[in-house]
Amino acid sequence: MADGTSNNAFVEFERVQKSYDGEKLVVKDLNLSMPKGEFLTMLGPSGSGKTTCLMMLAGFETATHGEIKLDGVSINHIPPHKRGIGMVFQNYALFPHMTVAENLSFPLEVRKIGKAEREQKVMRALGMVQMQDFANRRPTQLSGGQQQRIALARALVFEPELVLMDEPLGALDKQLRETLQFEITNLAHQLGITVVYVTHDQTEALTMSDRVAVFDDGRIQQLAPPDELYEAPQNSFVAQFIGENNTLEGTLKEVKGNSCIVQLDNGDIIDAMPVNVGAVGERTKVSIRPERVEFDKTRLKADAHTLKAEVLEFIYMGDIFRTRLRVAGSEDFVIKSRNAPDQTRLTPGQQIEIGWMTEDCRALDA
Amino acid sequence: MTETSQHSGPVLAADGRPLKASLARALRREKLRAMLLIAPLLVFILITFVVPIGQMLFRSVENQIVSDVLPRTSEALEEWSYNDGAAPGEAVFFALTQDMVVAAERKEHTRLGSRLNYEESGISSLFRKSGRKVDEIGEGYADQFEAVNPMLVDPAALTQLFATSAWSEAVASDAELAVTRTFKVNKDVAEALPRASDAFREFAVFNQSVDEKDPRKAKLWNSVSLALFEDLRQNPAATVDGPASAAIAAAAAAVPAFDVEDLAQSFAKIDKDWLDPEVWTVIKRYSPEFTNGYFLNAIDMEKTVDGPAWRDEDQQIYLKLFWRTMLMSMTITISCILLGYPVAWLLANLPTRQANLLMILVLLPFWTSLLVRTSAWKVLLQQQGVINDIVVWLGLVSDENRLQLINNATGTIIAMTHILLPFMILPLFSVLKTIPPTYLRAAKSLGATNWTAFWRVYFPQSVPGIGAGSILVFIMSIGYYITPEIVGGTKGVFISNRIAYHISSSLNWGLAAALGAILLAVVMLLYWAYDRIVGIDNVKLGG
Numbered sequence: 001m002a003d004g005t006s007n008n009a010f011v012e013f014e015r016v017q018k019s020y021d022g023e024k025l026v027v028k029d030l031n032l033s034m035p036k037g038e039f040l041t042m043l044g045p046s047g048s049g050k051t052t053c054l055m056m057l058a059g060f061e062t063a064t065h066g067e068i069k070l071d072g073v074s075i076n077h078i079p080p081h082k083r084g085i086g087m088v089f090q091n092y093a094l095f096p097h098m099t100v101a102e103n104l105s106f107p108l109e110v111r112k113i114g115k116a117e118r119e120q121k122v123m124r125a126l127g128m129v130q131m132q133d134f135a136n137r138r139p140t141q142l143s144g145g146q147q148q149r150i151a152l153a154r155a156l157v158f159e160p161e162l163v164l165m166d167e168p169l170g171a172l173d174k175q176l177r178e179t180l181q182f183e184i185t186n187l188a189h190q191l192g193i194t195v196v197y198v199t200h201d202q203t204e205a206l207t208m209s210d211r212v213a214v215f216d217d218g219r220i221q222q223l224a225p226p227d228e229l230y231e232a233p234q235n236s237f238v239a240q241f242i243g244e245n246n247t248l249e250g251t252l253k254e255v256k257g258n259s260c261i262v263q264l265d266n267g268d269i270i271d272a273m274p275v276n277v278g279a280v281g282e283r284t285k286v287s288i289r290p291e292r293v294e295f296d297k298t299r300l301k302a303d304a305h306t307l308k309a310e311v312l313e314f315i316y317m318g319d320i321f322r323t324r325l326r327v328a329g330s331e332d333f334v335i336k337s338r339n340a341p342d343q344t345r346l347t348p349g350q351q352i353e354i355g356w357m358t359e360d361c362r363a364l365d366a
Numbered sequence: 367m368t369e370t371s372q373h374s375g376p377v378l379a380a381d382g383r384p385l386k387a388s389l390a391r392a393l394r395r396e397k398l399r400a401m402l403l404i405a406p407l408l409v410f411i412l413i414t415f416v417v418p419i420g421q422m423l424f425r426s427v428e429n430q431i432v433s434d435v436l437p438r439t440s441e442a443l444e445e446w447s448y449n450d451g452a453a454p455g456e457a458v459f460f461a462l463t464q465d466m467v468v469a470a471e472r473k474e475h476t477r478l479g480s481r482l483n484y485e486e487s488g489i490s491s492l493f494r495k496s497g498r499k500v501d502e503i504g505e506g507y508a509d510q511f512e513a514v515n516p517m518l519v520d521p522a523a524l525t526q527l528f529a530t531s532a533w534s535e536a537v538a539s540d541a542e543l544a545v546t547r548t549f550k551v552n553k554d555v556a557e558a559l560p561r562a563s564d565a566f567r568e569f570a571v572f573n574q575s576v577d578e579k580d581p582r583k584a585k586l587w588n589s590v591s592l593a594l595f596e597d598l599r600q601n602p603a604a605t606v607d608g609p610a611s612a613a614i615a616a617a618a619a620a621v622p623a624f625d626v627e628d629l630a631q632s633f634a635k636i637d638k639d640w641l642d643p644e645v646w647t648v649i650k651r652y653s654p655e656f657t658n659g660y661f662l663n664a665i666d667m668e669k670t671v672d673g674p675a676w677r678d679e680d681q682q683i684y685l686k687l688f689w690r691t692m693l694m695s696m697t698i699t700i701s702c703i704l705l706g707y708p709v710a711w712l713l714a715n716l717p718t719r720q721a722n723l724l725m726i727l728v729l730l731p732f733w734t735s736l737l738v739r740t741s742a743w744k745v746l747l748q749q750q751g752v753i754n755d756i757v758v759w760l761g762l763v764s765d766e767n768r769l770q771l772i773n774n775a776t777g778t779i780i781a782m783t784h785i786l787l788p789f790m791i792l793p794l795f796s797v798l799k800t801i802p803p804t805y806l807r808a809a810k811s812l813g814a815t816n817w818t819a820f821w822r823v824y825f826p827q828s829v830p831g832i833g834a835g836s837i838l839v840f841i842m843s844i845g846y847y848i849t850p851e852i853v854g855g856t857k858g859v860f861i862s863n864r865i866a867y868h869i870s871s872s873l874n875w876g877l878a879a880a881l882g883a884i885l886l887a888v889v890m891l892l893y894w895a896y897d898r899i900v901g902i903d904n905v906k907l908g909g
Contacts (some may be wrong), residue, residue, distance in 0.1 A: 060807055080810040081819075093808035097826045106822070107812035158813065 009033040009069070010194050011057065011162060016066035018052050026052050028218035030066070034196070034211075036161070039188050041197045043205040044215030045241070053215075054164050054198050059083050070162065081110075086155035086163040086193075090170055092147045094139035100126070100150050101135040107158040125157035126150075128187060145176045152184065156191070163188070165197045169204065181208050202242050206230065214238050231289075235276050236364040239287040246288045246333050252280050252363065259358050261305075262286055264328045270305050271356075272363040283366035290322075292360035293335040295352045296344070306355040309333070311346045321345065327354065423886075426664075426879035429657040432649065435478045436465040440653035448647040448671050453640065459629035460596060463503050464561075467589040468568045470497035472576060484874050485659065485669075486648045492639050499636045504592030506627050511591050514620045515613040519591060521569075522582040527610040528555055528566045544580040558597075558604040559614075565593035595621060647671065660880035684864070684881065688888070691861045694775060694782075695843040699790075701783040702839045703832055706790035710831070713791070714798035728791050736785065740852045743781040747772040747853065773855025781853045782843055789842060790835035797831025833900050841889055861885060 011034040018027040027049040034040050042050035055061040056068060059080030067074050075083055094103050104122040113121070126132045129149035139147055148168060155163050165184070169177045185208045188195045199205055205212045206226040213223045214237070222229060222238045233239035236247065250264040252274075260274040262284060272286045294300055295309070312331060313324040320336050323346050327333040335354070337343055346352065379388040433440045438461035446454040469475040479493030511518035518524075526534060530550045537544045549570035556563040569590055570581035577584070597604060598614075598621040606614050633640035651669055652659065659669050666682040667674045676682070709728065713721050731739060746752045749768045757763045771777055801824060809819035847862040854863070861881060868878035 058807075058811055060810075080807070081813050081815055084813070085811060087808065087811035089804050089808055091802070091804060093802070093804040095805060095808075095823050095827075106809070106814070110812065110814045110818055154812065164811075 008035050010036040010038075010071055011196065012067075012069040013053070013057075014067045014069065016053075016056065016063045016068060018049070018056060018061065019064045025064075025218055027056075027063075030218075030220065032213065032220065032223065034194060036194055037192050039185060039195045039197065039208060039210045041199060041205040041209035041212045042215055043199060043202060043212050043241075046200060048215040049218040050198050050213075050215040051166060054166055054196060057196060058085055058087055058164055084158075084160050084162075086158065086160035088148075088151050088155045088163065088165040088168045090167045092139070092151040092168075094147055094150055094154070096139055099136050099138055100131070100142070103139065103150060104154050104157045107154065111158060121157055125153040128156065129153045129183070144172050145180065148172065148180060149183075152187070156187075156193070160193070162194045162196070165195065167199050168197075169199075169201075177204070184208065206242070214241060216241070232275075233287065233362065233364070236285045236287060236366070239285075239362065239364060244290050244334065244336075246290060246293070246327075248286045248288075248328055248330065248333075249366070250284060250286065252277050252282055252284050255280060260363055262363055264307075266328050268305075268307055268328050270307060270361065271358045272361040273359050275362045276364045278365075284363045285366050286361050286363045288356055288361045290334045290336040291320075291338075293354050293356055295335065295346070295354045297353065297355075300355045301357075304355045304358070306353040309352050309354045311348050311350040311352065313348060314346050325352075325354070422875075422879050423883050424879070425876050426660045426883050427656045427658065428876070429652055429659070430655050431478055431481050432652045433655055435469045435474045436462070436649070436653075438462075439465045439649065443646070443650045443653060446646065446650065448643055448650075451643065453630060453643055454646055456629055458646075459633060459640075460561075460592070462633070463500060463592060463629060464565055464568070464589055466496055466500040467503075467565075467587055468572065470500050471572055471587075473497075480873065482648055482652060484663075484872075484877065485652065486644065488639065489645060489648065492637050492645065496633065496636050496640070501588060503629065503632045504588035504590075504595075504627070506625055507595040508586070508588050508591035510620070510624050511594065511617060514617050517610065517613045518594070518617055519586055521584055521586045523610060523613075524566055524586070524590070525549075525570065525582045527606065527608065527614075528552055528563045528570075541580070544582060545574055545578055549574060549581060555606050558601070558606050559594065560597065561593035562590060562597045565590045592627075595624065660876040661884070663877050664880040664884055684861070687859075687861045687864055688884070690775075691844055691885075692888070694779060694858070694860070695840050697779050698782050698786060698843045699836050699840045701779065702787055702790035703836065705783065706787055706794055706835065707828075707832075709787075710791045710794035710798050713795045714801075715803070728788055731785065731788060736848060737852075739785060740781055740849045743777070743784070743853055744772060747777050747780065772853050773858065775854070775858040777853040777855070778850045778858035778860075781849050782846060785849060786839045786843055789838045793834035793838060794828065794831040797834070798828055801827045829900075833896070837893070837896060840892070844889060845885060 011032070013030045013032040016027060016030040017025055019025050030049075030053060032053075042053060044050045052061060056063050059075070059078065063076060068076055070083065070085075094100075095106070098106065101122055104125055105118050108118045108121060122135070123132060126135060129152055131146065131149050131153065134142060134146065134150070139150065142150065151168065155165075168184075169180055172180065181204055184195075184197075197205075197208065206229070209226060211223060211225050212229050214221045214229065216237050221241075222234045224232075224234075229238065230243050233242060239245050240247065248262075248264055248270070250262040250270075253261040253263045253269070255274050255277075258273060260272050260277070262270050262272050264270060270286065272284075277284050297306070300306070307327055309325040309327045311323060312326055315322040315324075319339055321339060321343065323335050323337070324331070325333045325335060377385040379385045381388070439458060442458040442461040443454060446458060466475060469478065475493045475497040476490070479490040479497075482493070483490035508519050528551055529537075530552045533547060533550045536547055549567060551563045551567050565587070569584070569587045573579045573581040573584040594617070598618045602618050602621065604614065604618060605611060630641065639645050651657075658674075662668060662674050664684050666677045666685050668677055709724070713724055713728070715721075716724060744751075748754070749770065749772075751771075753771060754763075754768045757769065758765050763769060771780065805823050805827070806819050809823040810816070814822065844860075845862050846860060847866055850858055850860045851863050851866070854860070862885070865878045865881045865885075868874045868881070
C-alpha cells in the first residue's frame with residue numbers, strides 16, 4: 001500500500017475522499033506523498049479516479065474530505081490561480097486567438113512581469129522545447145506534436161515547481177508519443193521539477209516515471225517504481241493491468257515460508273510464491289509473466305512441479321516468439337521466448353511440459 | 367520535380383484536353399443538379415420577393431405619371447422656364463386643355479393631382495376642380511363651327527373625315543366594328559389638320575375603349591372644335607379631300623372672324639392658380655420620366671429652381687428619424703449583448719437538464735404573438751402600469767412623478783430589447799457552446815483570476831457570436847415597425863413607421879420607396895463596414 005507521510009514530502013494527499021453526487025465515492029481514502037523532484041505517474045483505467053485526483057491537486061475540484069498539502073501547506077482553500085502549479089491538458093488548451101508567444105506570455109503577464117523579462121523567459125521556454133521559430137504562429141497552424149510542445153513550454157514558462165500533466169500525449173501517434181515521452185522526462189529531470197503525470201497507457205507510465213501509482217476503484221492499488229510494479233505486483237489487478245500476464249486460478253494447499261503449493265481447478269499442482277494470499281484452503285490467483293515460463297526441463301529445478309500443455313498457436317514476432325498454449329483448461333496461456341539461435345520453435349499440436357521458478361509465480365488475491 | 371511541372375504549358379488531362387476544361391466540364395453537371403434542387407425556392411423567392419421589392423424600389427425614381435397624363439403639356443412646357451416670371455403662353459394652355467379633357471374623361475387627373483400635391487400642396491384640388499370644368503373650354507368654338515356648318519360638330523361626319531378609308535369601309539360593312547375596331551387616323555387629314563385629328567382620335571378611342579360606344583353616336587368633345595379652330599387659324603390653307611372638303615374650306619374662311627377664347631383666362635376662371643408660375647414649375651420639374659425628387663425628399667431636401675436645397679429646419683424630419691433609428695437600434699443591440707451574454711453563458715455551461723429548461727424559457731417568447739408581447743409591455747410600462755406601481759410602492763419615486771416609460775424612446779428600447787433578445791442569445795449560445803471549458807481552467811492554472819481568465823481567454827473567443835447576434839439584432843431592429851408603432855409614441859418611432867405611413871396613409875409610395883431604398887443602402891453599407899472591420903468569416907451562427 002502507499003507509504004505514509006515522510007518529512008520531506010512536497011505533495012501530500014492525506015485521507016482524501018471525493019464524491020460528486022453524495023452517493024458514490026470516486027476517490028476513496030487516498031494517501032500519497034511525493035518528494036520534490038519526483039516524476040510520479042497516476043495510472044489506471046478510465047473512471048478509476050486518477051484524473052479527479054489531479055484536478056483536486058490543481059484546484060478545479062474540491063476534496064470532499066481530507067487534506068491536500070503542497071510543500072507542507074494545506075491548499076484545500078487556495079483557488080487554482082494562486083497555487084502556482086503548471087498544468088498540461090489533454091487537448092493542449094492553447095488559446096486559439098493568441099500566437100504561440102502570446103500564449104506563453106500570458107502566465108507571465110498575469111504575474112505582472114515586465115516586458116523585457118517576459119520576452120526573455122518566453123524565448124527560453126520555447127528553446128527548451130526547440131520551438132523558437134514558431135513564436136509568431138497561431139496554435140491552429142501547428143501540428144499536434146508541436147502544439148503539445150508549446151503546451152509544455154507554457155506550463156513551464158512561469159517556473160512552477162510542480163507540473164501536472166493530464167494524458168498529454170493521448171492524441172498523438174505512437175512514434176511522436178515516444179519521442180515526446182523521452183523529451184518530457186529529460187526536461188523534468190533537467191529542471192528538477194516535480195511532475196504528476198496522468199495516463200492510462202502503461203508503457204508510458206513504466207518508461208517515464210520514478211514511481212507509478214496504479215489506480216483502480218478510487219484507490220491506489222500499488223505505488224512503486226516501474227520495475228517493482230512489473231516484477232512484483234502486489235495484487236492481481238496490478239498484475240493484470242501492468243504488462244502481459246498469465247493467470248491461473250486455484251486453491252491454496254500449503255505454505256512453506258517463501259513458497260507455497262496451489263492446486264488448480266483441474267487438480268494440477270503448482271509451486272508459487274505467496275504474496276497476497278489468505279489462509280490455506282482459500283482461493284487464489286497465481287500470476288506468471290509469459291517470458292518467465294520455461295518449457296525446457298533442463299532449465300528447471302529437479303523437484304519443480306510442471307504442467308502439461310498443448311501448443312495452440314505459434315506467432316513469429318521478430319525479436320520474440322509468442323506461443324499460445326492450453327494449460328489447465330485455459331486457452332490463453334501465453335509464453336514468450338527470445339529469438340535466439342538455439343531457441344526451439346514450437347509447432348501447434350505439440351504436447352509439452354511447462355514450469356517456472358517459484359519466485360516468478362506469484363500467488364495473489366482471488 | 368513531377369512530370370507535369372516540366373511542361374511549360376497547361377496541365378493536360380488523360381484525353382489531351384486542358385485539365386482545367388475537363389474539370390469544369392465534370393463539375394458543370396453537378397452544379398446543374400444542385401441548381402435544379404434549389405430552383406423551386408429560387409423561383410419562389412424571385413416571384414414573391416425580389417421582383418415585387420425591385421418594383422417597389424423602382425417607384426422611388428419612377429415618375430411617368432406626369433408625362434403619361436399630360437404628354438402634350440409636358441412637351442409644350444419645354445420652351446417655358448420659371449425665370450419667365452409668368453405663366454406659360456397659349457400654346458401650353460392649348461396642350462393642357464387637350465390633355466386635361468382626356469385625363470378628366472379617363473379620371474386620371476385626380477391621381478396626377480395627388481402625386482403633384484406631394485410637391486406643392488393645393489395642386490390636388492386645382493386638378494380636381496379643373497377636371498370638372500375643362501369640358502366647357504372650347505364650347506364657344508363648337509357653337510361657332512355649328513353655325514358655319516353643323517357637319518363640323520357632327521361626330522358621324524367627323525369620323526368619316528378623320529378615319530382611314532379602311533376603317534370606314536370595315537365599319538360600313540359591320541356596324542359592330544365601330545366599337546371593336548380601334549379607330550385609325552387618316553394620314554392625309556392628319557397632315558392638314560394635325561391638332562384636330564389628334565383630338566378626335568383621343569375622343570374616338572376613348573369612346574371605343576372606355577365607354578364602348580360607337581364614336582359616331584357619341585357627344586363630341588369641345589376640345590375637338592378647339593383643336594380644329596387652332597389648326598385652321600394657323601393654317602388657313604388647309605384642305606381635305608372627300609365630302610367634308612367644302613365644310614372645312616368654309617370653316618377656314620370663317621375662322622378669322624371667330625370670337626377668340628383666351629385659354630389662360632378660361633383656366634384662370636376655373637382656378638386662378640393656373641396663372642401662378644409656381645404651379646407650372648412643379649409640373650415642368652416632374653415632367654421627366656425619372657426623378658430624384660423622392661430621394662431628395664427622403665433626405666430632407668427639395669427641388670427648387672436653383673437645384674436641390676435643404677428644406678427649412680422645421681420641416682426636416684427624415685434625417686433626424688434615420689439617425690434616431692440607428693442610435694436606438696445600437697442601444698437595443700448593446701442592451702441585448704449585456705442581457706443576453708450571461709444567459710447564453712448559462713445555457714452553454716449548465717448541466718443538460720437545466721440548460722434545456724432555460725432554453726425553453728428563451729424560446730417561449732417565440733411562441734407568443736409579437737403583438738401580444740408588445741401589448742403586454744404597454745400594460746407594464748404605462749404610468750398607471752405595473753412597473754410604476756411597484757416603483758411607487760417601493761418609495762423610489764413619488765406618486766406625482768411616475769416614470770414616463772412608454773410612448774417614448776425608453777418604451778421602444780425596453781420592449782424591443784425584450785423581443786429581440788432571443789436573436790442575440792441563440793447565435794451567442796451556439797458559439798459559447800463550442801468553447802471548451804478547459805480554456806478557462808488552463809488560464810486559471812496559468813495564474814489568471816476568474817475575471818482575467820474570462821476577459822482575456824473566454825471573451826475573445828466569443829466575439830464571433832457577439833458579432834453574429836449583433837448583426838441579426840441590429841438589422842432586425844433597424845427595420846422594426848410594430849413595436850415602435852405601439853409603444854413608441856412620437857419620440858420612439860423608427861423610420862419604418864414613416865415608411866408605413868407613406869405606404870398606407872399618405873399614399874406617397876415613391877417617397878416610401880425612396881426611404882426604404884436608403885434604409886436598405888444603409889444596412890448594406892453597415893454590413894460591408896462590419897465585414898471590413900470584423901470580417902464576416904468571423905461570424906458564426908452555429909457549430
